[in-house]
Amino acid sequence: MTQFNVGFATDIGKKRLQNQDSGTALPELGIFIVADGMGGHRGGETASAMAVDIISKTLETNKQAAKPEKDILESAVKEASRLIYEKSTKHPELQGMGTTATILFSVGQKFVIGQVGDSRCYYIRDGLIWQLTRDHSLVAEKIRAGLITREQARTDKMKNVITRSVGFEVDVNVETFELTPRSGDVYLLCSDGLSGMIDDFEIAKTVTKNLSDENNPKKAADELVTLANNNGGDDNITVIVVQVR
Template structure:
């Protein structure tokens, strides 16, 4: 795997509430995480960092090299549950963290399959044969209205409530986690990103930038630059993984 990550506070925010994780060594699972925190007094930064730390720690310690797909999915689900309850309890115990939460989207590559865990409106994409496809569904109000046929995709992009999410880690004692399994092959490109990217750029623009770049690092830099050129209204984090 050839991979990279970039994060930027954008053009408007004074601090960066995003967090991310990359594999820490050849003996560790091929795990990638993006989290986008929310909450006042910089507690969003705390929530996203806790999510990344808890999810990566649990998966790194529980990962089964020869485990089945179902066992891998169960480990991912446990990792999200652990992160959720720790963030939730911290928000109750520390006044400055009250109401904090975070999205979390992760991808774990194993034996020709990628296992995705997802809560919130950060996204996972696959680029294959010149096409881009979103692998996750946004847990947001506008996405719900889109699925109900009450909004069009274009209306979703400019809706005043597009940042209202319906599911996040840490806002309740319990959380539902979306789990997705997908095969991968040589030449596939995977993208994990916060909504600071997808609120600024359409999928086609993201695809064209990635496919037109000379390397994954250059692609990540150009995505950040393009999102900022369009306003950079939020923090922007991207992880790109090329299956080599």
């Protein structure tokens, strides 16, 4: 099984009253998840926590199942969506809640990435960074259509509107793909409280520096949270740095 060095950090940020992000890093199981909740009262907090709990437990239970790993991951996210939606229909104060979900699932010699919403998974190597996941958001659709630039998207008034979420409806369309990791690869999962406050170059620079100088993914995650807060801390911030040994 693939071995990892992992750093995890989450923070409420500077402007929110509660942390509606949730995340988990389970290197011994090869399961890493970031979820960014939405919804009034405690809806966002509830949705993201439920998603992380249900998806991680379902992946662990079905990891050895005799079916494609992408199907296992997709089924886990769909199960979370169903249960979150059902809870929202039984509790009026939670109605309309939902969450993003970005998942890295390590099985054997491959990674499966799952994506719903606008949290992200990045790949970092040799100081360079690539965004692996596609944002499911209105501004991302406008960028893909050539209507606005990435810089304009940072200040667009619709930048927080996502087009897919786990639990807002009973079912959800999950985007999945597979990768073959190499020793030294770094994968970074984060909520938009990080990617919306720091550009990709700064993320890569901070991670590369901490892994090169001290081989310390936890310090890298903590420094990224600090940078996001120093730039305004407009949202909750959650970061998982996963280094392949």
